[in-house]
Amino acid sequence: MQRYTSLLLVAFMLVLLIATISDNLAGHADRTRREKPLQSITVYTTLPPEHAGMLAEGYEKSKNVRVNFVPVSSVEVLQKLHQDSVGGRTRADLVLADRSTLEKAAANGGLQPYISENTDSIGASFKDAEGRWTGIWYDPVVFCANRDYVRAVPRVPNTWMELASMPEVRVGITDFLAADASANLFFSMMSQFGDQATYHILRGIQPKVVQYSKYLSTPVRMAGMGEVDLSVAVQSEVLRYIHQGYPLQVIYPEDGTAYTLTGVGLVEGAKNEAQAKDFVEWLLSDEAQLVLQSREFFFVPLNPVTIAYKSFPGKDVVLFSRPQDFSQSERHDLLDRWVKEVRLQ
Incomplete structure (x- = not known):
């Protein structure tokens, strides 16, 4: 029994010694990292x-x-x-x-x-x-719908043209003049659909817009709070609000997106x-x-x-494939036309 106790004591001392040495080595390594310039x-x-x-x-x-x-x-x-x-x-x-x-x-x-x-x-x-x-x-642009709205209607729009023609839907969107990601959507649509079709879509959406927001997050919050039925928004903001518990559903436009x-x-x-x-x-x-x-x-x-x-959800979303090829003056003229013929109407 005494021999067994002695062995235990020796083992304990060895463990203690190893632990002490390890701590000293770890401390030395930490000090070395701190002292050595990054x-x-x-x-x-x-x-x-x-x-x-x-x-x-x-x-x-x-x-x-x-x-x-x-x-x-x-x-x-x-x-x-x-x-x-x-x-x-x-x-x-x-x-x-x-x-x-x-x-x-x-x-x-x-x-x-x-x-x-x-x-x-x-x-x-x-x-x-x-x-x-x-x-x-x-970061793609998506439709984000309030879940109560999704349950209440027979069909939720899943293309840009359908969103433009869908009656009695309240829409939130960030002003094209307010954020780069929103402007990118506008010019991407121009490249993909052409100016005539794009202005037709935007004229259809215009009467349904409750608010043109200044920030990318605002349309998402509005949809989550039920202030609009559906918002056009960047997916990163939608997922952030979903992660925080807002009742939202992501819809990927089947005809592509920016x-x-x-x-x-x-x-x-x-x-x-x-x-x-x-x-x-x-x-x-x-x-x-x-x-x-x-x-x-x-x-x-x-x-x-x-x-x-x-x-990751949504990695198979259909993306616009045509590159934007507009000069600064062309971009200015296209946005100016949108303001005059759509935004202010």
Whole structure:
């Protein structure tokens, strides 16, 4: 018995010793990480600061690399890349932005190709053919209906023309002049349907509009509160309100819809190229999607090998395929005509 007790005591002392050594080693590692300067990368981005901030925080916690996001407009991205190249000093490593900005940056020679197993998995319609930028996620425009309305009517509209012709439906929508995503819907419809058909659809919807909102979230909230029957809204806002318990149902237009694509491109001459490529791979991972979804931001991921992609609702939505090809003056004229002939009627 005494021998058995002695063995137990020795075993206990060994466990205690191992635990003490492990704690000391862990503490030393923590101190080393704290004392060693963090690696960092710089990213020009058109994302809202809230989205950029949570991505930076999530990546630093995961990889111990700091992401310095520089919030800029689409025009400023191109200006900064040009200034950097003329000055011979590259300040940014990546551009994280909307599709239009990335396409212009690539055309101006500001981005270099980067192809990996993950980027190669992205569909061809969501990336540059030469690998100079790659789509990460997109946010489609959908119909979002109040569930009481869905139960009360024999049929819920599921095409743009049907929404325009459906009688006695109260509609919420964000003003095309108030938000980029809403303006993108307008110009995408112009490209897909043509101006005559688009104005016909919008004239049909106009008498049903209860309110042209300033924010993307307002039409969703109105539908959730029963202030309108159906809203035209971005899916990320609809899913956020559904996650919060609002009685809403997503309806995908069968004749297609607009979407906002967010992608990333590697800057030509990036000084921290290896770290920048690692960040691209992380953005295409489940971990990045988890960071966003944990804060109630739900975008459709584009990497088909991820769990997030396989489990995400609505990834098979029909998307408009015709590119927008309007000059700034043409955009101004089209919107001006909409205001005069539709909005103010």
